[in-house]
Amino acid sequence: MPENPFAWRTGIAWKNKDRIVIRGYDVNELTGNLDFGQMLFLVLRGELPDKAQGEITNALMVNLAEHAMSPSSATVRFATSGGAELNSAVAAGVSAIGRLHGTSDRPAQLFRDVAARAERESGTPDEAARATVAEMRSAGERMPGFHHPQHIQDPRTVRLLELSDKLGISGRYVRIARAMQDATEAVFGRTVFLNGPGAMGCIGLDAGYEPLELKAMFIVCRSLSLSAHAIEESTREKGWRASSNADMVQPLSLEMQGPHNYDGPGDRVLPDQR
Numbered sequence: 578m579p580e581n582p583f584a585w586r587t588g589i590a591w592k593n594k595d596r597i598v599i600r601g602y603d604v605n606e607l608t609g610n611l612d613f614g615q616m617l618f619l620v621l622r623g624e625l626p627d628k629a630q631g632e633i634t635n636a637l638m639v640n641l642a643e644h645a646m647s648p649s650s651a652t653v654r655f656a657t658s659g660g661a662e663l664n665s666a667v668a669a670g671v672s673a674i675g676r677l678h679g680t681s682d683r684p685a686q687l688f689r690d691v692a693a694r695a696e697r698e699s700g701t702p703d704e705a706a707r708a709t710v711a712e713m714r715s716a717g718e719r720m721p722g723f724h725h726p727q728h729i730q731d732p733r734t735v736r737l738l739e740l741s742d743k744l745g746i747s748g749r750y751v752r753i754a755r756a757m758q759d760a761t762e763a764v765f766g767r768t769v770f771l772n773g774p775g776a777m778g779c780i781g782l783d784a785g786y787e788p789l790e791l792k793a794m795f796i797v798c799r800s801l802s803l804s805a806h807a808i809e810e811s812t813r814e815k816g817w818r819a820s821s822n823a824d825m826v827q828p829l830s831l832e833m834q835g836p837h838n839y840d841g842p843g844d845r846v847l848p849d850q851r
């Protein structure tokens with residue numbers, strides 16, 4: 578490839594007047610043949626996923642796409658109430674995804690470190706998991722991927738781990754995450770539960786993703802929710818949210834998010850043919 582300081586060197590895609598080629602595949606061949614989870618794997622990892630990798634990618638993204646009011650969706654709501662355009666409001670929401678919210682890369686890195694420790698110390702992953710939980714606790718460090726301020730026991734995690742087991746994805750990193758959760762009982766005197774992004778972290782590693790790619794996966798799927806919140810806020814509310822004539826509230830409190838503040842369809846089940 579000629580050295581040209583103004584060329585965008587990339588292994589992801591190229592295009593000319595007539596064609597768009599992504600990781601070697603013509604976009605029109607991908608279209609209608611890949612679902613979005615498979616496409617995400619291809620674009621981020623460079624190769625097509627196998628069946629289980631594609632299925633777990635879709636499952637993770639469906640599971641973590643929408644979460645009512647959390648720091649990122651509330652940010653979108655406030656940005657929109659100031660009149661920000663959809664793209665700016667969504668970008669503001671994405672900026673609220675960080676160390677404490679929507680973090681799937683940090684738990685992934687933690688599980689990697691525990692695996693490396695087990696090798697270094699010639700111990701089992703369970704021993705390394707227990708030692709890490711105890712050390713982090715005595716150092717007063719929060720474990721990324723554990724505990725959820727709204728749910729305490731995050732309802733998403735069990736379903737994701739169950740699917741990951743069923744698809745044969747669960748491997749060393751899911752085992753480490755489970756061992757860490759188990760170890761919290763002795764260390765904290767109660768269970769500190771793995772949360773949704775933590776499940777994305779361990780399952781995602783076992784599915785072949787890198788930590789930063791898991792952060793990208795979270796941003797991609799949650800941007801769907803952020804877009805919906807921006808559209809709803811701009812079409813239903815008049816702006817300057819919570820500025821006057823409003824009681825003081827904690828907008829992220831679960832008390833603000835129950836069915837009494839929801840006017841979408843009631844509980845229903847997926848149709849049989851699915």
Ligand SMILES: CC(C)(COP(=O)(O)OP(=O)(O)OC[C@H]1O[C@@H](n2cnc3c(N)ncnc32)[C@H](O)[C@@H]1OP(=O)(O)O)[C@@H](O)C(=O)NCCC(=O)NCCS
Nearest residue numbers: 676677678679680719720721722723724725726769772774
């Ligand atoms: C998100 C977070 C800040 C919420 O904190 P919170 O609900 O306000 O909980 P508190 O900070 O009051 O913690 C209450 C107790 O739970 C425990 N705890 C909470 N989160 C913990 C974690 N991640 N690791 C270990 N212990 C934790 C601690 O024992 C704490 O008591 P202590 O301060 O006396 O040690 C915190 O759970 C956290 O840092 N989690 C990791 C980041 C993460 O995974 N975020 C994704 C959520 S979507």
